[in-house]
Amino acid sequence: MPGKVSPDELLAHVFDRTGADADETILQGPANGEDAAAIDWPGGDLVVSSDPISLAASQVGSLGVYVACNDVAASGADPRWLTVVILLPDESVPIETITTDLDAAASEVGASIVGGHSEYVDQLTRPLVSLTAMGAAAEFIPTGGASPGDRVIVTKAAGIEGTAILAADFGAELDVEDAETVCDRAASFLDEISVVPDARVVREFATAMHDPTEGGVAAGLVELARASGVRLDVDADAIPVRDETARLCAAAGVDPLRVFGSGALLATVPSESVADCLAELAAAGIEAESIGTVREPAADAGPALELGDETITEPVQDDLYPLWEAADATDEA
Structure with a gap:
């Protein structure tokens, strides 16, 4: 696996x-x-x-x-x-x-x-x-530093790296309107993988930061929740998803929140600092959204991600791996 x-x-x-x-x-x-x-x-x-x-x-x-x-x-x-x-x-x-x-x-x-x-x-x-x-x-910021009452923010968008991979590996096979243009734009997302500029702004406010990779933003949020021993209540609809990502993921039958997420930065910020943090990011030309709240875990449960109506407690597998496995199986046949 x-x-x-x-x-x-x-x-x-x-x-x-x-x-x-x-x-x-x-x-x-x-x-x-x-x-x-x-x-x-x-x-x-x-x-x-x-x-x-x-x-x-x-x-x-x-x-x-x-x-x-x-x-x-x-x-x-x-x-x-x-x-x-x-x-x-x-x-x-x-x-x-x-x-x-x-x-x-x-x-x-x-x-x-x-x-x-x-x-x-x-x-x-x-x-x-x-x-x-x-x-x-000056001060190490762990993944496990989130505290109840903090707000959760994400920079840029979900699935940036995954979108570029879909365009490169599967774009010719996906049924997407104006596919060539969409795939060209998606390929350019590789230029946005670095979150060094994002983190330089956010670290002045953050209690925790995390770089989502395999499994996308959903996996990154679960990892942050487990490392911090908290529950994250996140509005799935508030997580930014670019048009190219939505279209390519829909055509491939994968979830934009569960494909490679490099390019986004997840962070928790004290609620009183969220507006200032988002303003500083905007001033630096970096898009960001507040997407949820850090809570204490339920009395009878451990750390979890509440993503809309879904409760996730275990690691999230990346949706792209089955696509590659299916492609390899077809090539071998």
């Missing part, structure tokens, strides 16, 4: 196997819903996060930078340093394309590539790039 390792597996096999005992310098270690670690050091809170990505060579470098740096930014830090591991299937994949994109994207977010590793691995069928991003924060 593709996708993230389940929280139960992480709890059973990962979180208690972390080498030497943690000391007082570790502010945040491995935990469900937490995408970055935080370490106390003289320059502030050092935030560290790692992410792999596997795509076509023309996209893997820039997207890899954005995805790794998003987790650091969503923890309250400015991304400063990157290490990069590049694994290539063979010499037909040009490493210069990947490194050119890495250089451009890292320059855009203000991070320096300080080391890494590269090699050819003939078991691969496409490039695999894994990045570790690091940055300093």
